[in-house]
Amino acid sequence: MATIEPFVFRAPHEVHFGVGELGRLGEVSQRLGRKGLITTGRGSARERGFIDRAQQSLAAEGIEVAVYEGIAPEPPLADVERGREVARAHEADFVVALGGGSAVDVGKAIAALGLTETPVTEYHSGGLACDAPGLPCVAIPTTSGTGSEATPNSVLTDPAKAKKSSIRGAALLPEIAIIDPELTVPLPPEPTAHSGLDALCQAIEAYVSRGANPVSDALALRAVRSIAGSLRRAHRDGSDLDARTDMALGSHLAGLALASARLGLVHGLAHPVGVATEKPHGLVCGAMLPMVIRANAEHVGRRYSQVCDTAGLSDTDPSFMGGAADRLAGWTEQLCSELGVPVRLSELGLSEADLEPIAEVAAKAGSTAYNPREMSAGAILDLMRQNL
Ligand SMILES: [Fe+2]
Secondary structure (H helix, E strand, O other), rough: OOOOOOOOOOOHHHEEEEOOOHHHHHHHHHHHHHHHEEOOOOHHHHHHOOHHHHHHHOOOOEEEEEOOOOOOOOOOOOHHHHHHHHHHHHOOOEEEEOHHHHHHHHHHHHHOOOOOOOOHHHHOOOOOOOOOOOOOOOEEEEEOOOOOHHHOOOEEEEEOOOEEEEOOOOOOOEEEEOHHHHHHHHOHHHHHHHHHHHHHHHHHEEEEEOOOOHHHHHHHHHHHHHHHHHHHHHHHHOOHHHHHHHHHHHHHHHHHHHHHOOOOOHHHHHHHHHHHHHOOOEEEEEEHHHHHHHHOOOOOOOHHHHHHHHHOOOOOOHHHOOOOOHHHHHHHHHHHHHHHOOOOOOHHOOOOHHHHHHHHHHHHHHOHHHHOOOOOOOHHHHHHOOOO
């Protein structure tokens, strides 16, 4: 039997999963205080009626509600500072972070830094950890992708430095996560595909990460099973509630897994490539995945083979012949192509001149340190050149 190395696993204190669970927001938030701030993005949660439903549920329990709207995709640090001002003015006891990955990340940061005067830049550029307790956060995702409702980090962008990276710390882990698959039903096919590919990358990277542990392994493989079984269906027919539920589960489990296992080179590359191409995070992740799987082939033991088995990739299917890494990479390429995501870097809009600075940033990224194969800037540059 293999030795089990010591590990730490953290998760939200409560997870409420199921169709219609948004309606229980007020009930489950009661213990957090009498004043709540809902934070959200640029309109889709409002247009789809989710903000009204959240407000009504909180108001029914006598909770006073303020709403902070307009969080940008690839959110800038200023969105966190503005939200903190609204939270202070409202004297909020807790934050409800409702929306896609960006809105949830910003809501988490507003909550985590809700009791300190220290500017968010100190955490972003200065590397300060968000460990001191902040306000409690209820995270409610409206996409199935980032798993941010389960992780102790927020991805933020500093436009002045063209720097996209995470702030981290125990205070960023939400107190409560409400995962209601119904909220993902109105999501159009394209963001469904992109967020689903992000979840798939996160599940696979967590499973082969240097930080993987027995708890994250169980979660990551279960996530692969759900996502591999349902992403195409959710993309083809967004009203398929079974597929949406399976994707919501897969995304959440991948988030739980990566919170302790961390990720790998796909995510180390995703930030600088995202900044250079201005393409959505999930699309960039999906595009990088086949290349990184092939690069890691000799460094993961039997783990890609286990991912193939879990994803239901048959040895006998002639299109997936070859080693497990080739089989898995081929399958992810085919999946990307069905979902309209390119896998050549030039198709993402990158040219030779872009590659060196990207490789430099990716080599230093926190995620890259957990990639099963050690990757220097030179090795990353070679890999990208081969896939331009
Ligand atoms: Fe991601």
